[in-house]
Amino acid sequence: MGISLGPNQYGKAEVRLVTVRRTGGVHHLRDLTVSSALRGDLSATHLTGDNSAVLATDTQKNTMYAFAKQQDVGEIEDFALRLGRRFVDTQEKITGARVSVEEQEWDRITVDGAPHDHSFSSSGGERRTTTVTVHADRAWVVSGVDGLVVLKSTGSEFHGYPKDEYTTLVETDDRILATAVTARWRYEGFTGIDWAKSHREIRQTLLETFATKHSLSLQQTLYAMGEAVLRARPEVAEIRFSLPNKHHFLVDLSPFGLENHNEVFYAADRPYGLIEGTVVRDEAEEPGPAWTDAVL
Numbered sequence: 001m002g003i004s005l006g007p008n009q010y011g012k013a014e015v016r017l018v019t020v021r022r023t024g025g026v027h028h029l030r031d032l033t034v035s036s037a038l039r040g041d042l043s044a045t046h047l048t049g050d051n052s053a054v055l056a057t058d059t060q061k062n063t064m065y066a067f068a069k070q071q072d073v074g075e076i077e078d079f080a081l082r083l084g085r086r087f088v089d090t091q092e093k094i095t096g097a098r099v100s101v102e103e104q105e106w107d108r109i110t111v112d113g114a115p116h117d118h119s120f121s122s123s124g125g126e127r128r129t130t131t132v133t134v135h136a137d138r139a140w141v142v143s144g145v146d147g148l149v150v151l152k153s154t155g156s157e158f159h160g161y162p163k164d165e166y167t168t169l170v171e172t173d174d175r176i177l178a179t180a181v182t183a184r185w186r187y188e189g190f191t192g193i194d195w196a197k198s199h200r201e202i203r204q205t206l207l208e209t210f211a212t213k214h215s216l217s218l219q220q221t222l223y224a225m226g227e228a229v230l231r232a233r234p235e236v237a238e239i240r241f242s243l244p245n246k247h248h249f250l251v252d253l254s255p256f257g258l259e260n261h262n263e264v265f266y267a268a269d270r271p272y273g274l275i276e277g278t279v280v281r282d283e284a285e286e287p288g289p290a291w292t293d294a295v296l
């Protein structure tokens with residue numbers, strides 16, 4: 001009975017690559033997910049474990065990050081072609097490379113009508129929500145937003161936290177801060193509220209505060225967003241947040257002789273910090289049963 005190796009390929013899938021380019025104070029963000037798959041004479045590794053033709057998938061990933069630093073990413077087609085050619089041209093046994101790139105688009109957050117220099121939002125999975133609780137004599141309304149994705153490429157620091165024998169996190173005075181805002185706000189005295197307008201303006205307050213508040217922690221940003229909503233919206237008694245800290249780690253390009261001045265990041269999807277909190281107006285009524293079904 002003859003047995004042989006059929007078609008095969010290998011590569012690194014879904015490399016999360018975020019770049020920030022600066023022109024003056026204006027930041028330009030690119031958010032790519034890159035996958036490679038190489039083909040060629042790879043029978044040796046499958047049959048005997050001889051890896052002499054196997055460009056490690058880790059190297060493929062590093063090449064993506066290094067190329068993103070060395071030259072402007074440009075169009076995703078050009079970036080993919082540069083990578084594909086690199087793998088085929090430098091590896092004798094590799095005869096074909098397939099490189100796929102998905103780009104996540106970001107829009108600039110508008111602050112006072114003008115596009116912000118370094119704060120972005122990403123439409124897509126965002127949802128507007130409401131949960132109402134109705135009793136015979138009154139009702140409660142809790143509305144909100146899910147999946148409002150925002151990112152600022154500067155204006156965020158994190159330091160001053162306790163260091164113990166398990167601490168490896170490096171303090172930073174300039175990092176990417178990104179989250180997907182889940183917010184729920186409870187209305188009070190809500191006769192005559194224009195729900196759509198209220199939602200639109202609360203959303204805008206959340207965006208503007210995220211953009212303009214210089215952040216020393218996501219917790220501080222959470223409170224600032226809640227405070228801004230309560231100050232601007234008398235109809236809101238309380239607002240609750242669940243904010244995943246979508247970590248963007250600086251890629252260490254020093255093994256390749258390259259510096260990384262907050263230009264090339266690895267966007268991790270998990271684990272993530274999860275920052276949750278409530279901001280309440282002091283004189284607000286008791287929420288009663290309002291939150292029972294409004295799980296954050």
Ligand SMILES: O=c1[nH]c(=O)c2[nH]c(=O)[nH]c2[nH]1
Pocket residue numbers: 158169216217218219245273
């Ligand atoms: O804004 C932050 N808050 C934290 O509590 C925290 N913890 C951490 O590791 N990074 C951060 N960032």
